[in-house]
Amino acid sequence: MIDAKRRTLLKGSLGVSAVGVAVGAGLLTPSAVLANWPKAAFEAKDTEAALNDLLGSNATETSDEVKIKAPDIAENGAVVPVTVESGVSGAKSISIMAAGNSTPLIASFELGENAVPFVSTRIKMAETADVIAVVQTDSGLLSAAKPVKVTIGGCGG
Amino acid sequence: MAGNIKIRAKNSNGVTTVKSLMSHEMETGLRKDKKTGEPIPAHFIQEVTAKWNDQVVMTALWSGGVSKNPYLSFKFNGGAAGDKIEITWVDNKGESETGTAEIS
Numbered sequence: 006m007i008d009a010k011r012r013t014l015l016k017g018s019l020g021v022s023a024v025g026v027a028v029g030a031g032l033l034t035p036s037a038v039l040a041n042w043p044k045a046a047f048e049a050k051d052t053e054a055a056l057n058d059l060l061g062s063n064a065t066e067t068s069d070e071v072k073i074k075a076p077d078i079a080e081n082g083a084v085v086p087v088t089v090e091s092g093v094s095g096a097k098s099i100s101i102m103a104a105g106n107s108t109p110l111i112a113s114f115e116l117g118e119n120a121v122p123f124v125s126t127r128i129k130m131a132e133t134a135d136v137i138a139v140v141q142t143d144s145g146l147l148s149a150a151k152p153v154k155v156t157i158g159g160c161g162g
Numbered sequence: 163m164a165g166n167i168k169i170r171a172k173n174s175n176g177v178t179t180v181k182s183l184m185s186h187e188m189e190t191g192l193r194k195d196k197k198t199g200e201p202i203p204a205h206f207i208q209e210v211t212a213k214w215n216d217q218v219v220m221t222a223l224w225s226g227g228v229s230k231n232p233y234l235s236f237k238f239n240g241g242a243a244g245d246k247i248e249i250t251w252v253d254n255k256g257e258s259e260t261g262t263a264e265i266s
Contacts, residue, residue: 041209042208042209042223043223047223047225083229083230084229084230085229086233088235103227106227107192108225108227110225110227111224111225111227111228112222112223112224112225112227112228113222113223114220114221114222114223114236115220115221115222115223116219116220117217117218117219117220117221117238119214119217119219119238119239119240120219120220120236120237120238120239121177121236121237121238121239123235123236123237124220124222124234124235124236125233125234125235125236126228126229126232126233126234126235127228127229127232127233128227128228128229129190129226129227129228129229
């Protein structure tokens with residue numbers, strides 16, 4: 006048990022330094038291999054710009070129909086489990102952002118016709134901030150936010 | 163570097179839940195090498211395509227903000243035991259990998 010905790014601690018501090026250094030160091034400059042990969046959206050510095058670039062609008066409406074499952078406190082900012090689920094019909098895509106990251110847009114999931122509006126993954130968070138989920142439907146963008154506290158040093162403070 | 167993709171798919175009450183684990187360093191390009199101070203080049207998965215019997219169920223577009231060795235779970239309506247699930251990722255260097263599994 007003790008050893009397991011120590012691993013978490015080590016990973017936690019490594020993760021924080023990884024993302025922390027990231028903030029100051031500059032831009033993502035991937036050699037864009039994929040033509041349809043929304044480079045501008047992923048490089049946008051704030052959530053509004055990212056949504057504009059990705060979905061053509063940032064007019065989101067907060068909705069109870071979008072549910073985010075994420076920990077209240079994340080000991081390791083490098084691995085924050087996030088699940089987004091929605092009951093709305095006709096959801097076309099689900100996007101996940103971490104408002105405190107230097108480039109907030111983390112992932113966007115385009116749903117095929119059979120897909121259930123549900124995705125679960127693990128994301129990196131630079132600091133305590135809201136995790137924002139945006140569900141794209143024919144009638145507009147629905148969003149929800151969930152604050153996640155990212156502790157530095159991993160002792161649960 | 164490139165490992166395999168682990169996939170589990172299970173159908174329950176007409177809905178198939180797929181869980182997958184990919185092996186990738188997911189380097190943002192923003193980190194620096196602690197010894198040399200040189201930036202570590204970006205290397206992360208940009209696109210993940212999930213297919214059910216050759217029909218695309220979901221396409222994920224990712225940044226380096228997805229955690230190392232990414233976990234991805236999703237659901238879709240339909241699917242039966244023995245159907246094929248195929249997941250392919252492509253990263254920013256053009257490397258790619260495909261994994262398949264059968265729904266149980």
